[in-house]
Amino acid sequence: MKNMVLIGMPGAGKSTIGVVLAKTLGFTFIDSDLVIQKRENRLLQEIIDDIGMERFLDVEKEAVLSIDVSKSIIATGGSVIFRHETMEHLKKLGDIIYLKVSYEEIERRVNNITTRGIAMAKGHTLKDVYDQRVELYEKYANIVIDCDDKNLEEIVKDIKDSIPE
Numbered sequence: 001m002k003n004m005v006l007i008g009m010p011g012a013g014k015s016t017i018g019v020v021l022a023k024t025l026g027f028t029f030i031d032s033d034l035v036i037q038k039r040e041n042r043l044l045q046e047i048i049d050d051i052g053m054e055r056f057l058d059v060e061k062e063a064v065l066s067i068d069v070s071k072s073i074i075a076t077g078g079s080v081i082f083r084h085e086t087m088e089h090l091k092k093l094g095d096i097i098y099l100k101v102s103y104e105e106i107e108r109r110v111n112n113i114t115t116r117g118i119a120m121a122k123g124h125t126l127k128d129v130y131d132q133r134v135e136l137y138e139k140y141a142n143i144v145i146d147c148d149d150k151n152l153e154e155i156v157k158d159i160k161d162s163i164p165e
Contacts, residue, residue, distance in 0.1 A: 003027075003072045003094030004163070007137055009130060010078045010118050011109035012099040013147060013155070018075035021156050028072040032080065036063040044077070053079075053119045060119075061086045067093070078129075079119035081136040091140070097159060098141035102148050103130045 004021070006014040015031050022029035033044055036059060040047050048056045061083040067074065074093065080086055090096060101109075107126060110118075120129045138144065143162045147155050 003074055005074045005090045005094050005096050006099055007076050008099035009106050011106045012101045014075040014099055017155055018073045020152060022073040024156055030072050030074045032064050032076045036060055039063050053121055056119050057082050065089050081140055087140045095142045096140050097143045098137045100144050100146050105148055
């Protein structure tokens with residue numbers, strides 16, 4: 001079985017769901033944000049603050065392009081969809097699964113927007129980020145999982161049920 005790549009907004013649950021899904025399937029779990037932090041030897045927010053959003057997206061691209069695995073769940077950073085080359089690489093690795101969460105739920109979950117390491121343009125709000133990204137998540141996804149009003153186990157089951165045999 002090939003990899004599964006989780007995409008979606010910060011706060012959508014990519015890392016949390018990814019860990020449980022990996023355990024359930026006997027897969028390895030990879031968090032691309034942690035790959036970036038290890039390569040750069042600093043936190044995402046420090047990188048963004050230091051080099052800006054556009055250069056961060058290039059750092060993210062290089063980190064993701066370095067991922068070459070099988071039988072893994074890959075949780076990506078929410079901004080991964082901004083570089084077409086990055087998404088093409090991820091599509092070659094496996095199914096792209098968009099964890100779809102309403103803006104209202106994201107707003108409820110994300111309360112550390114200035115320290116979380118979210119790649120966003122200066123002056124943008126969380127709503128701006130959401131509106132800008134949703135269309136791209138839907139564009140790249142092979143599979144869309146609606147996560148509103150579902151618990152972790154229900155989401156993991158929905159993902160397992162949606163994977164083509």
